[in-house]
Amino acid sequence: MRPRALLLDFGGVVTTDFYAAIRTFCASQGLPDNAIEHVLATRPEVRARLVDAERGRITQHEFEETLGGALGIPGRGIIARIGAHLKPYQPVLALVARARHQGIRTGVLSNSWGSGDYNVYDAYDLERHFDTIVISDQVGTSKPDTAIYQLAADRLGVNPPECIFADDTAAYLAPAHDLGMAVVHFAEPESGIAEIIKRLGLSNPGT
Numbered sequence: 001m002r003p004r005a006l007l008l009d010f011g012g013v014v015t016t017d018f019y020a021a022i023r024t025f026c027a028s029q030g031l032p033d034n035a036i037e038h039v040l041a042t043r044p045e046v047r048a049r050l051v052d053a054e055r056g057r058i059t060q061h062e063f064e065e066t067l068g069g070a071l072g073i074p075g076r077g078i079i080a081r082i083g084a085h086l087k088p089y090q091p092v093l094a095l096v097a098r099a100r101h102q103g104i105r106t107g108v109l110s111n112s113w114g115s116g117d118y119n120v121y122d123a124y125d126l127e128r129h130f131d132t133i134v135i136s137d138q139v140g141t142s143k144p145d146t147a148i149y150q151l152a153a154d155r156l157g158v159n160p161p162e163c164i165f166a167d168d169t170a171a172y173l174a175p176a177h178d179l180g181m182a183v184v185h186f187a188e189p190e191s192g193i194a195e196i197i198k199r200l201g202l203s204n205p206g207t
Contacts, residue, residue, distance in 0.1 A: 001161050001162055002162075002201065003104070003162055003163060003164050003182060003199060003200055003201075004103075004104065004105060004158045004162040004163070005104060005105040005106070005107065005153070005156040005157075005158040005162060005163040005164070006096070006099050006104050006105070006106050006107070006163070006164050006166075006196065006200065007106075007107045007108075007109050007149075007152055007153070007156065007163050007164065007165045007166070007176075007181070008092070008096070008106070008107070008108055008109070008165075008166050008167075009108075009109060009110060009166060009167035009168060009169070009172070009186070010108050010109075010110035010120075010121070011086065011110065011120075011168075012167075012168035012169075012186065013089070013092060013166055013167065013168055013186045013192075014088065014089060014092055014093070014108060014124065014126075015086040015087065015088060015089055015124075016085075016086055016087045016088075016089050017168075018086065018168060019037070019168070020085070021082050021083070021085035021086050022036050022037065022082055024085045025078075025081055025082045025085060028081075029071070029073050031071060031073070035071055036067070036071070039067070039070045039071060043070055045066075046066055046067060046070045049062070049063050049066040049067075050063060050067075050113075051142065053112070053113055053114030053137065054111045054112055054113070054114065054136045054137060054142040055136060055137060055140055055141060055142050056114070056115065056136075056137035056138065056140055058114065059114055059115060059116050060079055060113055060114035060115055060116025060117070060118065061075070061076065061114075061116050061117070062114070063113065063114050064076055064077070064078045064079060064116075077118075079113045079114075079116070079118050079120070080117075080118035083118065083120040086120070088123075088124055089189065091189065091190075091193055092189070092193065093129055095193055095196060095197065096129055096130065097129070098202060099200060099202060100131070102200075102202055102203065104200060104202075105131050105132075105156045105157060105158060106129070106130045106131050106132075106156075107130055107131055107132040107133065107134065107152055107155065107156050108126055108130050108132075108133045108134065108135075109134045109143070109148065109149065109152045109165070110133075110134070110135050110136065111136045111142045111143050112135050112136050112137045112138075114137055115137050121133075121135065131156060132152065132155040132156055134148065134151060134152045134155060136148065139151060143167075143169075143172040143175070144171060144172050144174070144175045145175070146175045146178065146179060149165070149175055149176050149179055149181065150179060153179070153181075159180070160176070160179035160180045160181045161179075161180035161181065163176075163181045163182070164181065164182045164183070164184060164196060164199050164200065165181045165182070165183050165184070166183070166184040166185075166186045166192060166196060167183075167184075167185070167186060168185070168186045168187060170185050170187075173185060182199055184196055184199070
């Protein structure tokens with residue numbers, strides 16, 4: 001089935017490298033650069049609080065306090081300080097514009113870090129670039145729950161098999177694949193963009 005829609009993760013796809021931003025923040029605090037990833041992988045109670053924040057059950061500040069406590073640093077402002085190391089990834093935004101020009105519906109599907117004083121999405125003008133934006137804390141569910149992928153497809157007006165989904169986190173691809181979406185692991189931006197272009201069958205710019 002020819003794809004009719006392109007669905008993208010936010011951090012690390014629409015933005016510059018998300019994991020690099022986390023590691024840069026950790027280094028700036030005198031922590032091992034993988035400290036946050038390690039805590040989330042080895043401390044189930046911290047991971048559970050992240051899921052609660054993602055799904056809007058607790059506030060961003062409440063999650064920051066949990067994360068800061070686990071890291072041994074002040075919690076307030078952690079998310080904003082990580083977000084400061086992120087920038088829009090212009091090659092992906094150019095790809096999105098090209099896809100929309102050729103009739104492809106486009107959307108963002110993002111797990112948030114909870115609602116609070118800092119909104120990482122504010123600086124990106126997503127409504128101008130995308131046809132729909134699905135943010136986990138606003139809809140009460142998050143990746144890898146298949147419901148959020150189906151919701152995104154519904155909002156794009158397509159069936160899941162008509163959609164390509166790209167994410168830099170491999171664990172979030174399987175549920176999309178199970179629904180019939182074509183998936184792209186966006187681990188390396190240049191090859192990820194090339195694969196999306198190929199799968200969408202985009203014509204050359206200007207043709």
